[in-house]
């Protein structure tokens with residue numbers, strides 16, 4: 001049983017919120033009928049469907065059984081095969097895949113080296129990898145309470161999503177796994193309401209959890225109320241396209 005804090009509705013919602021990045025990713029991945037594309041951490045298969053609609057064969061993998069069940073139910077394209085499997089153990093033969101796409105999955109991975117052992121095993125030489133992830137450490141509330149802002153963001157990127165901070169290292173360091181970067185881009189997302197922000201990152205719940213355990217003080221609770229009363233928020237989504245050398 002996988003423990004997670006979001007469901008398939010959340011994945012639908014973020015697919016729309018991040019549509020600018022989704023469109024950019026598909027354009028740059030440029031899947032064709034000669035490609036076999038792997039979508040790692042495919043969720044409910046929304047990217048897999050878009051890639052298959054371009055004519056590519058798609059192997060879509062997620063370790064969450066209920067997401068894979070939902071993805072299979074919604075799919076009517078025989079070019080997609082869904083597998084309930086972990087990134088650390090791919091049900092794919094070595095050197096058989098031309099492109100791999102991974103959207104907001106590395107933030108959940110503890111062991112990037114082990115993931116790349118598998119990715120590099122299945123991806124052919126000159127094959128393409130595309131990684132998108134949330135740079136949680138880029139978040140800002142445009143507030144005067146900068147100590148609390150930093151504290152809350154660090155709490156999210158190191159404790160609530162314990163591996164999220166490592167995404168920055170990956171984006172600086174992908175060459176060390178045997179890749180040549182061809183594109184590196186950051187999309188900025190800005191929102192003006194706490195309701196929308198909460199639908200993306202559950203700030204209220206996260207702050208309240210921290211307050212209950214004493215991580216945040218009474219004084220910081222007052223500051224948080226002031227931040228919320230005039231809430232502005234932005235964060236970056238990073239995307240890298242790279243070639244295996």
Ligand SMILES: C[S@@+](CC[C@H](N)C(=O)[O-])C[C@H]1O[C@@H](n2cnc3c(N)ncnc32)[C@H](O)[C@@H]1O
Pocket residue numbers: 011015040041042043044046047061062063064067085086087088102103104105108109
């Ligand atoms: C934020 S969701 C993104 C889903 C999808 N890529 C999308 O763009 O809608 C992260 C996904 O990664 C999957 N995931 C996390 N760790 C995984 C692992 N070790 N192996 C396979 N899937 C994993 C989760 O189950 C979830 O579906």
